[in-house]
Amino acid sequence: ISNGTAVLGLGNIGPEASKPVMEGKGLLFKIYADIDVFDLELNTTNVDEFVTIVKALEPTFGGVNLEDISAPTCFEIETRLKAEMNIPVMHDDQHGTAIISGAALMNACEIQGKKLDKIKMVVNGAGAAAISCSKMYLSLGVKKENLVMFDINGVLNTERADLDDIRRVFATERKDVHNLADAMKGADVFIGLSAGNVVNAAMLKSMAKNPIVFAMANPVPEIDYDTATAARKDIIMATGRSDYPNQVNNVLGFPYIFRGALDVRATAINEEMKIAAVHAIAALAKKPVPEEVNLAYNITNLKFGRDYIIPKPMDLRLISEVSSAVAKAAIESGVARKTITDWDVYAEELRNRLGGNDKLLRNLTSKAKQDPKRVVFAEADTYKILRAAQIVKDEGIATPILLGNINRIKAIMRENDLDLEDVQIIDPKEGTDRFEDYAQFLYKKRQRRGITLLEARKMMADRNYYGACMVEFGEADALISGLTKNYVTTVKPALQIIGIENGVNRVAGMYLMITPKGPVFFGDTTVNVNPSVEELVDITVLIERTVKQFGIDPRVAILSYSNFGSNEGGVPEKTRQTVKALHQKYPDMVVDGDMQANFALNTELLKDNFPFSTLNGKPANTLIFPNLESGNIAYKLLQEIGGAEAVGPILLGLKKPVHVLQLGSSVREIVNMITIAVIDAQEKARAQNPKSTSKRK
Known part of the structure; x- marks a missing residue:
């Protein structure tokens, strides 16, 4: 609410001219805190008249943000309204x-x-x-x-x-x-x-x-x-x-202060709530900065110091940190009419207000933090890997182990002010205590496949081979690689050293697509070029199992350009036979096909045309493609045109966790893959020792 007597940079321009400013302020409330706002411009400079009008509006609104009112009348207006109203009132300019x-x-x-x-x-x-x-x-x-x-x-x-x-x-x-x-x-x-x-x-x-x-x-x-x-x-x-x-910038405060006040039905915004906001904002600046904030401001590595004393407005953590602090202060100071008991749930609700597309990723991150694992990075002489390693270390997701040229790694750390001094760094080319053991292991495993001991030693200088051996020997829990190398070059050492898990016939690749309608799993997107019926069955089983590990009930659609036999031969026949085999071998699996993608994702369309489908009721969340080209093209189109976030490729079917990055992945994508690798390691450790509940210290 404003009378336009003190608009920033413009002065006393009146209520009509101030309206665009107030509309903009309303947008900031909505964008940053999901608060619905109606801007009111009052054509009066009389204090009594202003106060009377605002008081009369109290039944309609949950709170009042006074804006661009000149001094000294703004002091009297705010003081009187705070004393006479039972909803939060704050003059943001002050x-x-x-x-x-x-x-x-x-x-x-x-x-x-x-x-x-x-x-x-x-x-x-x-x-x-x-x-x-x-x-x-x-x-x-x-x-x-x-x-x-x-x-x-x-x-x-x-x-x-x-x-x-x-x-x-x-x-x-x-x-x-x-x-x-x-x-x-x-x-x-x-x-x-x-x-x-x-x-x-x-x-x-x-x-x-x-x-x-x-x-x-x-x-x-x-x-x-x-x-x-x-x-x-x-x-x-x-x-x-x-x-x-x-x-x-005031946008660091007012949206979140009102959010916290509204969520506990506060009768006022008091000094305790404002002080709580101060301390929450100050504390957030000292925490590691998310990579998306660095990218938004085109800065390499924001860090608490002379040039970063308060958070940036684009930091999505503000809503959960500041609003929670304000709400808690309101409760403790006695102005709240509603109590919050589970603050973790409340923080999650706040984060969901800003879109919520990454809720699954947040859940996976929380799961990873419960039992962080040792992750070895084969390409640690790159900034992106080191930055991701710092993030997962600081957030308690994983314990990094760095492979690469030690001098180069330390130089990148110095140049970018990365705090990884206490992290283990290994250069396989310089020889290590384990180098010969690893080389002998590889030689014995591949000696009847044309590899000599000399060749095994040369291969062990390759960080992908060395890292895979660390995982195989239990000296690391997972390997991350592929940022600068092609997929095959990275996967081959893992297959030779670690191998396929027992009971599994082949490996497969999967992408987790974070979409506005929820997570969707795509496979196979990286490994099997033109899978047979038998191979499609194996791929589906692998992916369905992994989706369950993510805490999601899989609803699987086997995709084609055909719908339930509308076309004969080729791909439709292959996918129909796949569905038939899955229904026979895995009767509890929720799977159907052959079907086109729009029917798999549109429940009304599927119900109206194919009411017999086992997928009726909810859309599919797991899409199995008939070949590599269709799956690969689909996920990249969804990522680039549809705006979905792609997490992957997630490599399935190995005995131990090895995950291959997409060439040129961003830091955020690398962090996501590390999180997946940690969860994979947790699941494999649990499968080997189901009674163990201990956590690595």
Whole structure:
């Protein structure tokens, strides 16, 4: 709700002109927190009239976000509405900036080695945002006697007779400060919520060691970023702009604060809830940054430090971290009318609000974390692999083992600030304690297939062979490779050393496709070129078993260009015979065909035309293709045109876990495959020792 009297960068433009801004704000609520918003622009500047109108709307709305209302009337409006209404009311221009900059200040002080109760602070600006920010800083520990504030008329001191009650609180007793330059001498922190270009390099040079400067005027900050960082190499600088590091952006706060408040039916947004948001935002900045955030901002490796003191707006973890903290504070402070008891379930509900397509991946990640395994990487001399290794290490998904040139690996780690110093690194080419044992093993296994001992030693210098031996000997639980090599080159060593699991006739490849309608499994997409009926049966059994391991009840469609005998010979006949064999051998399997893909996925279409099908009721979630080309083409089309996320290729049928990456996989895709490999290792360990429940430490 706004009257358009203080629109950012535009000033008092009135309610009509402010409407597009309010509509945009409403979109941010929906996009970031799934909150439905209706923007209201009131044609009044009278406080009593404004308050009366808003109060009368209380039965319709769950909360009120006051927006772009000029000071000092905004203070009175918010105070009165909070006192007289029983739904959350917040003036974001005040508190949003205060919350985000408060989190930034906490982290900046930690990095710069400063204590909040010791810092000397200069605040340039005395409007709604500046007043609210200053109050927040005092709540966080800043001492009032260490804060000096300026407005358009100069320093706020006890000799000023023109100060209202709100600003008089921040009047300083210092007699040595006559202008901004005086105040900046020896100051630890500068907070700018005023106008552009009011600070110069000389002022920054007069500040204390390791200064903190938040120049938040928009669109032109109080001092240009490049000028500031050139003047002080030891500075931590934040602005309100997205084209520089450390953007203080209210979107990090208001969507999630209201989300948490609404979810517990809070009667207000109180100080406890705002402080909880500050601490949640500050804490999130210290956690490893998801790769999708790095990609969104075209940054190699975001990490807590001078250029990253608060999270980025595109970090999807904000909704679960901040909203949960706010909701918990509301409950603990007594303003919640609804209690949450299972916070893990609530966090999952919050994540699902932002799309939920990757719910299965989150579940798989949680499963992997329950019993992390040792994963060896055959191509550890590449940035993507090392970045993925860091992510799974930090998140507790896996313990990485790195294969490759040690000097090159360490150089990549240094260049990209990757923290993998405690991870085991092995270069098979330099010889290891196990090198000869592995070579002898390969020689004995393949000596009657034309491999000499000398050749076995040469082959063991290949990291795919060495890594496969580590898995075979139990010195690693899974192998990941294939980022820079073709599929066959990577699979061949695994087949020669580890081999196919007992009771299985062949290996197969599967892709997990994450779609807006849920997960769908595709096979075979990578191994068997033109499988026979017998081979299709084996492939289906392998894939159906794996889908169950993912916690999903498989509904299998054997695909063709025919529907239940509508065409004869060739592919239709092969798929029909496959279905017949599956029904005979595995009567409990939910499988049908031959059928076209649209019938497999469209329950109404299938019911109307083929009501006898065993798949009626729910769409198929496991699609078996008649040959490699159709499966491979289908998953790539769905990935590129349909926008589905492809997880794979998942290699099925080996005795021990080896998984081959798609050539050129992204870091996120690699992390997903590591997660799959860990779960595969868990399942194989459970199958070998079903009574064991111990976890590797």
